Amino acid sequence: MRIVIGQGSCGIAAGAEKVRKALLNTDINAESISITGCIGMCYLEPIVDIYDDDNKLTRLVKVSEADAPAVAAYIKTGDKTMIEKLIVTDEDSEFLSKQTRIALRNCGIINPENIEAYIEKDGYTALKKCLCDMTPEEVIEVIKTSGLAGRGGAGFPTWFKWNAARQSQGEEKYLICNADEGDPGAFMDRAVIESDPHNLIEGMLIGAYAIGASHAVVYVRAEYPLAIKRLTNAIAQAQEKGIIGENIFGTDFSCDFMIKAGAGAFVCGEETALIESLEGHRGMPRLKPPFPAQSGFWRKPSNINNVETFANVAWIINNGGEAFAAMGTEGSKGTKVFAVTGKVKRSGLVEIPMGKTLRDVIFDIGGGMKTDKEFKAVQMGGPSGGCIPASLIDTVIDYKALGATGAIMGSGGMVVMDESTCMVGMAKFFLDFTAKESCGKCIHCRIGTKRMLEMLERITKGKGKEGDIELLEELCYSIKDGALCGLGQTAPNPVLTTIKYFRDEYEAHIRDKKCPAGECSDLIEYSIEADKCRGCTLCAKNCPVGAISGTVRNPHIIDTDKCIKCGKCFTVCKFGAVKKA
Amino acid sequence: MEKTTVDLSLLSDVLNEYAAVKGSLITILQHTQEIYGYLPKEAIELISDQTGIAASEIIGVATFYTQFRFEPVGKYLIMLCQGTACHVNSSELILETIKDELHIEDGETTEDGLFSLKCVACLGCCSLSPVMMINENTYGSLTPEKTKKILKELREAAV
Known part of the structure; x- marks a missing residue:
C-alpha cells in the first residue's frame, strides 16, 4: 500500500501539505506516505492517490485535513464506504484518460525529489543511448524526424536551432533552458520542473551533447521557489550519480549545470534579453543577427529552448522520431501541453496530440463552462496572443491554423471566458x-x-x-x-x-457608452429589484457612500447620483436583487 | 517606520562568493534583498566597491526588475496575482478588499509595519484564481470574505 499526495505549488496552496501532516498523525505507516508533483487536475486539489499492493489506484480528491481519520480507517479495514464521497468520479477521471502525456508523462506519478523514482521510469536511458551509441549529428537527425518545434511560443524547429549551434565554431558553448515562464495563464513549465525535474535535466544534457556544449544553464523565474528548490535538489542528485559533471557515463562528454533565478521581467522570455539578464544586465533584447547560435551567452555559441521542449526530448530518443511525428498534423507534430483556466469547469494541465480542436480541450476535457453563462472566447498565447471567439471553437490545434485566427499557439495558456468578460x-x-x-x-x-x-x-x-x-x-x-x-x-x-x-x-x-458584458464600471448602473429585495439592509451597510436607502424588511433603493459604482452591493447581496446594466 | 542602521557585515559571505564571478550582479542583489528585506543604499555602495560596477549601473539593473525594492517591507508581504485567469475571476474585487481593509495602495506598507501590498505578474496557480501569496504561502480561490479572514488571522498572529 502506498499513499501519494500531489504536491505541486497548486496542490500545496490548496492544502496538500496540511493533509500530508494530518495523515502522518494517524496510525498509517509513515513510510508508506510519499509525495508526487502536479497531477494536473488542479481543480480537484488536494489529491491523495492510494495504490494497493497490486498497484491499483484509488484516487481521492478535494481531501481536507479532517478527512485524514477516514482515510486511515479505509487503509486499515479496506472499507470504502468511509471515503466514498472523496473518490474521484468517472467523469473527472476522463480529464486525464483523454490526454496523451509525453512531456508530462511522469508528472503526478513519480516522486520529484528522488532520482531513483525517475530512473525506475527508464530515466537517463535516453541520455546513455545518445552518449554511448549515437553521434551528435544522429541525435539532431532524430529530433529532425520527430518534427519537434519550440514549445515556448514561436514554434521554431528545434533541430534547426541545434544544428546551427552545432555548426557554430567555438570551443565553449552554452545550452540554456528558458524557464522564465512569464505568460500570465501558463504554468506547464513550472509543473514540469516541480514534478519531473530529471526529465528536464536529461533533455538538456542530450541537447548539450548534440550542440557540443559543456555548460548547461536554467534561467528560472524567481516567482517559482518550489521549482527552484526541486531542480536544485535534482541537480545535486544527478551530480552525485555522475550524470552531471566530467566524463558522463564514462564517455568523453562533460557538462556542468547551473541555475540562475530571474528577477521579474517578462521581456526576459525573449532569448537575447534572457542572455543579457544572465550576464547580470538589464534584460534588454539584442539586435539579431548575430543569433545566439553564433554569439550568445558571453558571446559564445548558445542554444536556448524552453522547458516543455526539453521535456519531450528523452521520450523522442527512446521511442524514435517517427513515433512522435506520427501524432499531430502536417505542420505540427507531437503533443502540446495547455494550461486551461478561467471560467472552465475542469481547469488544469491538458496534454493532447496536435490536431485536436479547441472544442476537444475546452468542452470534452475541460467540461465546458463552470458558470451558467455562454462560452464567449478563449485567450491563447498570453500578451502575445489573441482572443479566439466561440464561432471558431472548432479550430484545429496547429501552429498555422491558430496563427490564422490572429492568436498564436504560444506557450499554451488557454484562458476561457464567458459572456461576463468584456x-x-x-x-x-x-x-x-x-x-x-x-x-x-x-x-x-x-x-x-x-x-x-x-x-x-x-x-x-x-x-x-x-x-x-x-x-x-x-x-x-x-x-x-x-x-x-x-x-x-x-x-x-x-x-x-x-x-x-x-x-x-x-x-x-x-x-x-455601454459595456455589453457589464464589466466596465463606468458604463454600468446598479439598481435593486424590489420584488427580490428582502430588506436585509446588508447592501446599505456596505455602501461606502451612503447611496442606498430603505428600512428593514422593505425594498431598498440606490441613488444613482450618489452611487460610485464600486459594486459592493452587488457582491454582498444574498438574494440576487442587485442588478447591473 | 524607522530605518535601523544597516549591518554591512552580513553581506561579506555573499560578496566573498560572488563579487569576483562575472555576471553575478543579479544574484548578489537577490541575496542582499533576502538579508535586509530590501536593497539599502549602503549595501549598494558596498557592492559597487567590491565588484567594480558603478552604483548607477547597479541601480539601473535593480530598477529594471520588479523583484527589487528600495524601501523595507512589512512583516507580511502580500503579493496579489494580476494574471489573466485571476483577472477573469475578479481579482479586482480582492484588490479592493485589501485596500479597504488595510488602507494602503499597491506598493505601500501599513503604518504599523505589518502589511505591504504588491500587485505582481502571474504566480502560476491559475486554477486556484484569484490567488495571492503572503510571504511563502499561497492562498487561492479568494473571495472578499476569505481575504478579510486571512488578513484578520495574520494580524492576530502577529500580536
Missing part, C-alpha cells in the same frame, strides 16, 4: 501588462503601447470617440513594424483580435 477590458488588461513590461529600448513599443493603453482606458470609461478603433489599428501595425523583439511585435495582437472578432463591443463602448 473584450475591450481584456485588450486593456494585456496592454496594461505590455506597457509595464516593455523594456523601453524601442520607441514604438515603449510609447506606442502606452498610447494604446490610454485610448483603451478612455474607451472603457465611456470617453471613446469615432475614429478610435481605426487609430488603434494604425498604432498596432506601426508597433509591429517598429519593434525589435517579440514582445513589441506581438503586443498589439490582443487588440487586433478583439477588434477583429468583437468590433461591436468596441462600438457599443464608443457610441452607446
